[in-house]
Amino acid sequence: GIFTAPEQISTSSYDFIVVGAGTAGAVVASRLSENPSTTVLLIEAGGLDNGTDSAVLSIPFLAGQAIGTTFDWNYTTTSQDGLNGRTMPFPRGFVMGGSSSINNLVYSRGPSEDWDRIAATADDPSWSWDNIQPFIFRNERHVPAWNNRSDVGEYNPVVHGHGPLMSSLTSTPSELDHRVINMTTKFGQEYPFNLDLNSGWLQTTVGESARSSSSTAYLHPALNSRENLDLLLNTQVTKLTVTGAAEMNVNGVIVAQNETAVAFTFIATKEIILSAGAIGTPQILLLSGIGPSEELDKNGITTLVDSPDVGKNMQDQPIIFLQWEVNGTTLAPFLNDEDAISAVLEQYEQNKTGIAASNVLFNTIGFLRLPENSPLLEEYGDPSAGPHSAHFQFSFIDTFLQNINQVAPTTGDWITVSVVLQSPTSRGSVTLASNSAFDHPLIDPAFLTSAFDIGTVIEAVKSLQTLLTTSTWDGFIGPPFTGNLTTDAEIETFVRAAAVTLKHPVGTAAISSATQEGGVVGPNLQVKGVTGLRVVDASIFPFAVGGFPQAEVYIVAERASALIKETWNLS
Numbered sequence: 054g055i056f057t058a059p060e061q062i063s064t065s066s067y068d069f070i071v072v073g074a075g076t077a078g079a080v081v082a083s084r085l086s087e088n089p090s091t092t093v094l095l096i097e098a099g100g101l102d103n104g105t106d107s108a109v110l111s112i113p114f115l116a117g118q119a120i121g122t123t124f125d126w127n128y129t130t131t132s133q134d135g136l137n138g139r140t141m142p143f144p145r146g147f148v149m150g151g152s153s154s155i156n157n158l159v160y161s162r163g164p165s166e167d168w169d170r171i172a173a174t175a176d177d178p179s180w181s182w183d184n185i186q187p188f189i190f191r192n193e194r195h196v197p198a199w200n201n202r203s204d205v206g207e208y209n210p211v212v213h214g215h216g217p218l219m220s221s222l223t224s225t226p227s228e229l230d231h232r233v234i235n236m237t238t239k240f241g242q243e244y245p246f247n248l249d250l251n252s253g254w255l256q257t258t259v260g261e262s263a264r265s266s267s268s269t270a271y272l273h274p275a276l277n278s279r280e281n282l283d284l285l286l287n288t289q290v291t292k293l294t295v296t297g298a299a300e301m302n303v304n305g306v307i308v309a310q311n312e313t314a315v316a317f318t319f320i321a322t323k324e325i326i327l328s329a330g331a332i333g334t335p336q337i338l339l340l341s342g343i344g345p346s347e348e349l350d351k352n353g354i355t356t357l358v359d360s361p362d363v364g365k366n367m368q369d370q371p372i373i374f375l376q377w378e379v380n381g382t383t384l385a386p387f388l389n390d391e392d393a394i395s396a397v398l399e400q401y402e403q404n405k406t407g408i409a410a411s412n413v414l415f416n417t418i419g420f421l422r423l424p425e426n427s428p429l430l431e432e433y434g435d436p437s438a439g440p441h442s443a444h445f446q447f448s449f450i451d452t453f454l455q456n457i458n459q460v461a462p463t464t465g466d467w468i469t470v471s472v473v474l475q476s477p478t479s480r481g482s483v484t485l486a487s488n489s490a491f492d493h494p495l496i497d498p499a500f501l502t503s504a505f506d507i508g509t510v511i512e513a514v515k516s517l518q519t520l521l522t523t524s525t526w527d528g529f530i531g532p533p534f535t536g537n538l539t540t541d542a543e544i545e546t547f548v549r550a551a552a553v554t555l556k557h558p559v560g561t562a563a564i565s566s567a568t569q570e571g572g573v574v575g576p577n578l579q580v581k582g583v584t585g586l587r588v589v590d591a592s593i594f595p596f597a598v599g600g601f602p603q604a605e606v607y608i609v610a611e612r613a614s615a616l617i618k619e620t621w622n623l624s
C-alpha cells in the first residue's frame with residue numbers, strides 16, 4: 054500500500070528496506086517484491102507523482118519545468134571558485150521516481166568503455182559491458198513516437214530490450230535535425246554518425262505520449278498488483294541503526310517527517326538498500342557515522358566506520374549555451390507565442406497528440422573527443438574512459454536557450470548548441486552542514502577547477518565554431534548572439550560567467566575493489582566496514598559517466614536487484 058505518514062504503518066519489520074523511491078530505488082523495490090514471500094518497505098522523502106499538479110512531470114514538452122517547484126529538493130551549491138565565486142541551484146527529484154520524474158528525458162547508456170572501466174576499478178569483470186547486457190535488455194524497450202513516424206535507420210532495434218521503461222525518438226524532426234544528420238553524412242570522417250546514439254538521433258524516456266520514469270514504468274505497476282510492497286511517502290530517513298560489536302550490522306532506519314516530528318524506527322531482517330541519490334546517500338551515511346572521522350567529529354557525530362571517501366570524489370558536468378540566429382524554421386517563434394503554446398497543451402489534454410507529446414526541442418547530439426595530439430591530453434593525460442569515449446558533448450537545440458546571465462530575444466529564429474564537459478578531472482564533495490538530516494548538505498561540484506577542464510571547454514567551443522563552418526550550415530547560420538568569442542581568454546571569461554550544472558552528480562559513494570582501501574562500496578555494492586547495507590544509485594559511479602546518467606543508473610539498479618536476489622536465494 055501507499056502510506057503518507059509512518060504512524061499509518063502497523064508493522065515495523067520488513068525483509069528489505071529501500072531508502073529513496075527514485076530512479077534506482079523504485080527499480081530495486083519493484084524487482085525485490087516480485088517474490089511474493091518477500092516484504093519490502095520503500096521510503097521516499099517526496100510525494101506522489103500522479104496528483105492534480107503532476108502535468109509538469111508527465112508531459113514531455115514540459116520536461117525541465119519541475120525545477121524549482123515542490124518536486125525539487127531545491128538545493129544550492131557552495132560558492133564555485135572556478136565560476137567567479139557563483140552559487141547556483143542544484144536540482145534533484147523530490148517525488149516518486151526521483152530525478153527520473155523531473156529530468157530532461159535523455160536516454161544514453163554511454164560508451165562500452167564506461168562499463169569496462171567500472172569493471173576494472175571494481176576488479177570485477179561482471180561489471181563489464183559484455184556482462185551487463187542482460188540488465189540493459191531487462192530495463193528498456195524502444196517504442197514509436199505518438200504519431201507512429203517511421204524511425205527506421207534512426208536507431209538500432211537489435212540493441213533494445215523488453216523492459217518496462219519506454220524510450221523513443223522525436224515525433225517531429227526539425228530542419229536543424231536534418232542539417233546535423235546531413236553533416237554526419239557529408240563529413241563522416243570528422244563527425245561520424247552512430248545509428249544508436251553517441252552521435253546521432255537522441256533517444257528520450259517517452260512512451261505512449263508521456264514521460265516514462267522509474268515510477269511510471271516500475272513502481273506504480275508493482276504497487277497496483279502486490280501486497281508485499283509498501284511505499285511510505287513524505288518521510289525522510291534521518292539515520293541508520295546498527296547492531297553487533299565486532300562486525301557492525303546495519304539493521305534499521307530512523308525516519309521523521311520534519312525536524313520536530315516524532316521519529317519512528319523500521320527494521321530490515323535481510324538488508325537495507327540506500328538509493329537516496331548522489332546527494333542523499335552520502336548525507337545519510339555521514340549522519341549515521343559512516344564517513345571521514347574528522348568531519349563527523351566536527352558535527353558531533355560518533356564515528357562507526359572511518360570511511361574517508363564518503364561524500365568525496367564528486368564529479369558533475371558543467372554546461373554552457375551558445376546561440377546563433379538562423380535563416381530557417383525553428384521552434385523559437387512558437388515558443389515566444391503564449392497562445393500557440395496554450396493551443397498545443399490544449400491539444401495534448403484532449404487526445405495526447407501534438408508536439409507536446411514527444412521530445413521536440415533537441416533531437417540530435419554529438420559526443421566528441423579532443424584531437425589525439427592535443428597538448429591537453431599530452432600534459433594532463435586522458436580522463437575519459439577510453440579512446441571511444443567523449444571529452445565533450447554538443448546538443449543541437451531548436452530554439453534560444455539562455456545562459457543565466459543573458460536575456461532571450463523575443464523575435465527571430467534561433468538555434469542553441471549546448472557545450473558540455475563530458476570527462477571532467479575536477480572533483481568536489483558533499484559534506485554535512487550540521488548533524489540535522491533536515492539541513493541541506495554542502496554541495497561543492499568544484500566546477501572548472503582544473504587546467505584540463507577549462508582548457509577542454511575552450512577547445513570544445515572552438516571545435517563547435519569550426520563545425521558550424523562546414524558547408525552543411527551554409528545559408529542557415531547567422532551571427533552568434535554572443536558576438537565573436539575569438540581568443541582563448543574571451544572564451545574562458547564567457548564560460549566562467551555562464552557555466553551551470555548539467556545535474557549529473559556521481560561518485561560520492563564510489564565503487565572500488567574488495568581489497569582496495571579507498572572507495573565506499575565493494576564490487577557487490579555492499580558498504581565497506583559494515584554488513585546489511587548496500588548503495589544502489591548514481592553515487593557508486595567512480596567517474597562522471599560517458600553518456601547520460603539515468604540509463605546507467607537503471608542498469609546498475611537492475612544488476613543490483615539480481616545480486617540481492619542471488620544473495621538471499623530469491624527467484
Ligand SMILES: Cc1cc2nc3c(=O)[nH]c(=O)nc-3n(C[C@H](O)[C@H](O)[C@H](O)COP(=O)(O)OP(=O)(O)OC[C@H]3O[C@@H](n4cnc5c(N)ncnc54)[C@H](O)[C@@H]3O)c2cc1C
Nearest residue numbers: 073075076077098151152156157159290330333591601603
Ligand atoms: C533537472 C534534471 C535533469 C536531468 N536530465 C537528465 C537527462 O536528460 N538524462 C539523464 O540521463 N540524466 C539526467 N539527469 C540526471 C539523472 O536524472 C540522475 O542522475 C538519476 O536520475 C539519478 O538517479 P538516482 O537513483 O541516483 O537518484 P534520484 O533519482 O535522484 O533518487 C533519489 C531519491 O531518494 C530520495 N531521497 C533522498 N534523500 C532521502 C532521504 N533522506 N529519505 C528518503 N528519501 C530520500 C529523493 O527524494 C529521490 O526520490 C537530470 C537530473 C535532473 C535533476
